[in-house]
Amino acid sequence: MGVAPRHGRAYIAVTSNKQARREVGRHSASGAGGLLARGRILGDEKLKALIEPVVTATGFALVRVAMIGGERAPTLQVMAEDPATGQMTLEQCARLSRALSAMLDEKDPIEAAYRLEVSSPGIDRPLTRLADFDRWVGHVARIDLSEPLPFNGAARKRFQGPLLPTEGDDIRLEAEGLGPIALPFAAIRTAKLLLTDKLIAETAPLDASGADDIIEEEG
Structure with missing residues (x-):
């Protein structure tokens, strides 16, 4: 272990x-x-x-x-x-x-x-539940869709920017180069928070006590 x-x-x-x-x-x-x-x-x-x-x-x-x-x-x-x-x-x-x-x-x-x-x-946690997007409003996330969606005449699958409050089953963010957009939660393949000074400052450190006492083993 x-x-x-x-x-x-x-x-x-x-x-x-x-x-x-x-x-x-x-x-x-x-x-x-x-x-x-x-x-x-x-x-x-x-x-x-x-x-x-x-x-x-x-x-x-x-x-x-x-x-x-x-x-x-x-x-x-x-x-x-x-x-x-x-x-x-x-x-x-x-x-x-x-x-x-x-x-x-x-x-x-x-x-x-x-x-x-x-x-x-x-800290740079995945966002897997709709509630996660509301919980981390204001923090920067990267979102990848299963299939591209059209925005400003171009199909895009990846979006990045600060999260906004959700609306129904849509997640929202201030996407770089696009401004405020809404994406269907069901269309998301992966989403995660990105490390920023704000996120680090607002995330309490994990307890690492006992780390030196646990070794790799088979079980």
């Missing part, structure tokens, strides 16, 4: 020593960030359905679930936060990691050796 700070993000990583018990050829998991690997691996949305109840029962809020790393280094990344702080301490990451490991061992959704990474969102 390893731990390190990443842009103000606390994380715990556990390497599974489980080997695939059968091979069914190559399978591409559905959903953004899906993993191409041997064996049975659920898509991100199905993994989320297994993981979110455990996160909630442990007292946290789920931010994102993703399979990353490809076939050579598959990693199940679970990003969560303490609703009271919007962050996760190392102790909280470790507690959630233990709860998730127990569930994953029981449900066995990934028939391959993989790494479980439980982390806080960090």
Whole structure:
């Protein structure tokens, strides 16, 4: 199990020593960030359905679930936060990691050796829920759409600028070169905050106590 700070993000990583018990050829998991690997691996949305109840029962809020790393280094990344702080301490990451490991061992959704990474969102956090865009109004975000939309006679997929209050199911921002615009939340592929002096000043530092006491191990 390893731990390190990443842009103000606390994380715990556990390497599974489980080997695939059968091979069914190559399978591409559905959903953004899906993993191409041997064996049975659920898509991100199905993994989320297994993981979110455990996160909630442990007292946290789920931010994102993703399979990353490809076939050579598959990693199940679970990003969560303490609703009271919007962050996760190392102790909280470790507690959630233990709860998730127990569930994953029981449900066995990934028939391959993989790494479980439980982390806080960090300062430059992803924006995955509509409420996130209201929570971080005034801060600069970068937004990528699944498909381009026409603005000022040109199709664009990427937008950047300070967030404005949402309207219904649309997120709004003061986009560079465009001014105030609205984008359908359902059209967003990825969105994240960008590091600025304002964001750093308004984000309380994560607790990094105990980092030197946690080492990499298999489990």
